[in-house]
Amino acid sequence: MAMVLRRTLLNGKAISLPSASPNTQSHSFVPAFSRFFSKSAPYAVKVGIPEFLRGIGGGVEAHVAKLESEIGDFNRLLVSRTLKLKKLGIPCKHRKLILKHAHKYRVGLWRPRAAPVKS
Numbered sequence: 001m002a003m004v005l006r007r008t009l010l011n012g013k014a015i016s017l018p019s020a021s022p023n024t025q026s027h028s029f030v031p032a033f034s035r036f037f038s039k040s041a042p043y044a045v046k047v048g049i050p051e052f053l054r055g056i057g058g059g060v061e062a063h064v065a066k067l068e069s070e071i072g073d074f075n076r077l078l079v080s081r082t083l084k085l086k087k088l089g090i091p092c093k094h095r096k097l098i099l100k101h102a103h104k105y106r107v108g109l110w111r112p113r114a115a116p117v118k119s
Helices: 002-010 049-056 060-070 074-078 082-087 092-107
Strands: none
Touching: 049 060, 049 074, 049 092, 060 092, 074 092, 082 092
8 A cells, every 4th residue: 555655646746755665775756846947038137127117017117217216226126115106106006016026036036038139
């Protein structure tokens, strides 16, 4: 019964279990997460306020001029709070998008894609 359970767990999953008998030294390793990763997307080399807002999309890029004049620096935008963005007249939906993507950018989970090069 243990061998059947072990075989069903290892069939297509990324699990490593020691064998049932203590004499055997075999461990089964299946490549983990190989089907979840593909080529990485092209990233912009320099990320500023315009590239960041264009990467977010959803109409947020309409506030580029306002944010560049009032905030100025991209790093200051990353640490901005919702009240500061509200005082600049940015709507709630856009504030939420900016703050969500700023947090993801800070922790390294998201970067704006580079514009495809047209030839």
